[in-house]
Amino acid sequence: MWRTLSTVIVIAAATGVLLRGQILLDPEGVDLSGSWAARNFTDAIGNMPGGGPRPVDYMGIPLNDIGRAWSLIHNESQVSMPERICDYYAPTYIAIGPMGLRMWPESEMLTGSTTAWMIGGWADFVPITIWMDGRPHPSKYAAHEKSGFTTGTWEDDVLVTSTTHMEAGAIRRNGVPSSDLATMTARFSRHDNILTITARIDDPIYLTEPYYLTRSFALTRAPLNPATHPCTLANEGVEAERVPHYNPGQNPFVDELTKLYGIPQEAVLGGAETALPEFRKKIKDKYVRPSKCVSVPVSTCGGPGTYPPIN
Amino acid sequence: MNLPTHLRIAWQDDNTLRVDTDYGTQTRLLHFGAWAPTEPRKRSWQGSSVALWASRRGGRGGPASARYLRITTTDLLSGYLRKNGIPYGENASLVEYVDLFREPDGGALIVWTAVVEDAVNLETPYIISSQFKKQPDGSAWDPTPCSAGW
Numbered sequence: 001m002w003r004t005l006s007t008v009i010v011i012a013a014a015t016g017v018l019l020r021g022q023i024l025l026d027p028e029g030v031d032l033s034g035s036w037a038a039r040n041f042t043d044a045i046g047n048m049p050g051g052g053p054r055p056v057d058y059m060g061i062p063l064n065d066i067g068r069a070w071s072l073i074h075n076e077s078q079v080s081m082p083e084r085i086c087d088y089y090a091p092t093y094i095a096i097g098p099m100g101l102r103m104w105p106e107s108e109m110l111t112g113s114t115t116a117w118m119i120g121g122w123a124d125f126v127p128i129t130i131w132m133d134g135r136p137h138p139s140k141y142a143a144h145e146k147s148g149f150t151t152g153t154w155e156d157d158v159l160v161t162s163t164t165h166m167e168a169g170a171i172r173r174n175g176v177p178s179s180d181l182a183t184m185t186a187r188f189s190r191h192d193n194i195l196t197i198t199a200r201i202d203d204p205i206y207l208t209e210p211y212y213l214t215r216s217f218a219l220t221r222a223p224l225n226p227a228t229h230p231c232t233l234a235n236e237g238v239e240a241e242r243v244p245h246y247n248p249g250q251n252p253f254v255d256e257l258t259k260l261y262g263i264p265q266e267a268v269l270g271g272a273e274t275a276l277p278e279f280r281k282k283i284k285d286k287y288v289r290p291s292k293c294v295s296v297p298v299s300t301c302g303g304p305g306t307y308p309p310i311n
Numbered sequence: 312m313n314l315p316t317h318l319r320i321a322w323q324d325d326n327t328l329r330v331d332t333d334y335g336t337q338t339r340l341l342h343f344g345a346w347a348p349t350e351p352r353k354r355s356w357q358g359s360s361v362a363l364w365a366s367r368r369g370g371r372g373g374p375a376s377a378r379y380l381r382i383t384t385t386d387l388l389s390g391y392l393r394k395n396g397i398p399y400g401e402n403a404s405l406v407e408y409v410d411l412f413r414e415p416d417g418g419a420l421i422v423w424t425a426v427v428e429d430a431v432n433l434e435t436p437y438i439i440s441s442q443f444k445k446q447p448d449g450s451a452w453d454p455t456p457c458s459a460g461w
Binding site: 030039041042156157158187189190191192194196198212214215216218276277278280281 | 313315316317333334365366367368373374376377379381408410412420422424426435436437438439440441442444451453455
């Protein structure tokens with residue numbers, strides 16, 4: 001009898017362990033669902049709508065010569081071409097654009113496991129599906145799409161995503177290009193009710209090394225209600241078959257920041273070293289501080305097209 | 312921490328993490344455990360900072376490896392959020408979140424997110440983040456005095 005009883009106890013204990021393991025299994029990661037309001041105070045000039053970055057401001061971007069040349073022939077009116085009106089709105093736009101995020105998980109009905117995290121579309125911005133079910137990325141020969149293809153894993157409670165198969169687009173809202181071979185690794189790191197996204201963009205065509213960007217968001221109870229349609233083609237007045245551009249060597253904005261703020265052109269034109277603190281010292285003797293603004297009204301000091309004298 | 316600086320981070324003692332910046336030659340002391348500032352309280356540029364390893368899941372949940380550094384700073388002197396004169400007052404609060412990420416190539420990346428609350432000067436919290444890549448050596452370390460213009 002004792003033997004039978006002990007067997008029963010062992011079976012019950014084993015079963016209990018299994019059941020407990022099934023019931024108490026911790027889901028991976030943290031909850032990222034909700035509406036995350038953009039807090040565009042980091043790199044605000046580059047991200048915010050309206051102003052945006054200056055036409056030729058590539059500081060901090062590890063451009064190679066091809067990327068720089070491509071950037072300099074860009075004319076902002078290109079985004080009014082029907083063919084290019086959606087160029088900016090690749091998944092990289094979560095790092096370079098002004099939008100907030102609305103995120104939610106898609107769950108498997110029977111097990112409750114998360115098959116994907118979703119980032120809703122917003123006006124022009126494409127919706128992103130972050131596949132969490134372990135599926136592989138498509139073949140390198142597969143078609144590239146505006147939304148790219150994104151998978152995710154949890155690493156120490158940080159959602160790490162990998163995006164491939166994007167279309168060519170831009171990594172700054174003044175036409176600095178990204179190729180269709182670019183990839184993005186993004187980390188979604190939640191602290192209290194603050195979400196920080198750290199994006200690493202690799203591009204073998206236009207960049208000499210990875211380009212890092214961070215943006216922060218605050219959880220809000222006011223639901224973001226982004227439109228769910230992707231970028232819509234429209235006629236914004238550019239004549240058919242005309243491609244607004246600047247010929248090589250003829251971009252009129254190439255010295256704008258030098259005239260406005262005295263920033264040496266080798267800084268304005270970017271490159272990996274322009275992101276480093278020590279670059280300041282390299283250009284220190286070339287920097288010329290703008291003269292004091294003495295005009296009235298002060299709006300005539302600085303600003304596009306009104307260059308104060310630099311002494 | 313959003314100025315163009317290098318960081319040098321080391322344990323000063325068992326309960327104090329020291330962070331030096333070469334830009335402006337500032338030093339921050341991040342106190343762990345039951346530390347309290349000495350009385351009477353004294354304001355300074357770097358303030359009084361208390362740090363802990365926080366869980367992303369709240370409370371004590373999640374693996375220890377998943378924790379991040381959470382820093383709360385008080386006793387600040389009033390100063391500027393940007394060099395063009397946007398101010399914060401001496402009663403501003405500063406909470407910072409520090410993540411350490413490992414790169415596939417073995418490199419390390421710190422992402423430093425700062426949240427400034429100042430009811431006098433700000434409508435909403437001011438949130439900025441900066442990233443730092445670990446250097447193989449200290450050859451780029453170059454202390455430079457404070458400068459308003461450069």
